[in-house]
Amino acid sequence: MKRITLLILSVLVLISCKKKSAEAIQEAVVVQKPEYQSFGKTIIPDDAIASSSMANxxxxxxxxxSINSKMQAKVIEVCQAKGCWMTLNLENGNEVMVKFKDYDFFVPKDISGKAVIINGKAYVKEVSVDELRHYAEDAGKSEAEVAQITKPERTFSFEADGVLVIQ
Known part of the structure; x- marks a missing residue:
C-alpha cells in the first residue's frame, strides 16, 4: 500500500513539475515585437540587411x-529644415546619405540615434560642392564650416521609397 501511495505521489509531482516548466518555457518564448512608424511606401521589416553588410x-x-536593397541602420542626422534627408551609420566609419523618392514623404526631424529600416535603391555618386554646402546649411552648420567645403566627394547614397522607424 505504501508503494502504491508513493508511486501515485511521485507521478503527481512529476506532472505538476512538467506543467510548470511548460508554462515557464511558453512565457520565455513570448518575445515582444518592435513597433514601427512607417513613412512612404508600405514595407515590411523582414529580410533587411545590416548596415555593416551594406557597407561592403x-x-x-x-x-x-546602383542596387535595389533593404537595410537597417542607425540615424546619425536628419534635415532640420523639414526632414527631407537623413544620414545613416554604416558602422565602418562611413555613412550613407538617404533621400526620399520623388520627395513624396519626409521623416520626423527628431529621429537621430534611432534605428530605421529603409527600402529602395543604393548607389554611389559624386556630390558637387554646391550640394555639399546645401546639406551643411540644412544641418545647421556655421558659415565657416560651410565655407570649408571646397571639393566634391564620392558618397554612398540611397533613394528610399519606404522607411520604418523602430520605436
Whole structure:
C-alpha cells in the first residue's frame, strides 16, 4: 500500500513539475515585437540587411552603380529644415546619405540615434560642392564650416521609397 501511495505521489509531482516548466518555457518564448512608424511606401521589416553588410556592397561599387536593397541602420542626422534627408551609420566609419523618392514623404526631424529600416535603391555618386554646402546649411552648420567645403566627394547614397522607424 505504501508503494502504491508513493508511486501515485511521485507521478503527481512529476506532472505538476512538467506543467510548470511548460508554462515557464511558453512565457520565455513570448518575445515582444518592435513597433514601427512607417513613412512612404508600405514595407515590411523582414529580410533587411545590416548596415555593416551594406557597407561592403558600397565599397565594391563604382560611381554610377546602383542596387535595389533593404537595410537597417542607425540615424546619425536628419534635415532640420523639414526632414527631407537623413544620414545613416554604416558602422565602418562611413555613412550613407538617404533621400526620399520623388520627395513624396519626409521623416520626423527628431529621429537621430534611432534605428530605421529603409527600402529602395543604393548607389554611389559624386556630390558637387554646391550640394555639399546645401546639406551643411540644412544641418545647421556655421558659415565657416560651410565655407570649408571646397571639393566634391564620392558618397554612398540611397533613394528610399519606404522607411520604418523602430520605436
Amino acid at each position: 556592397h558600397f565599397e565594391s561599387m563604382q560611381v554610377g552603380d
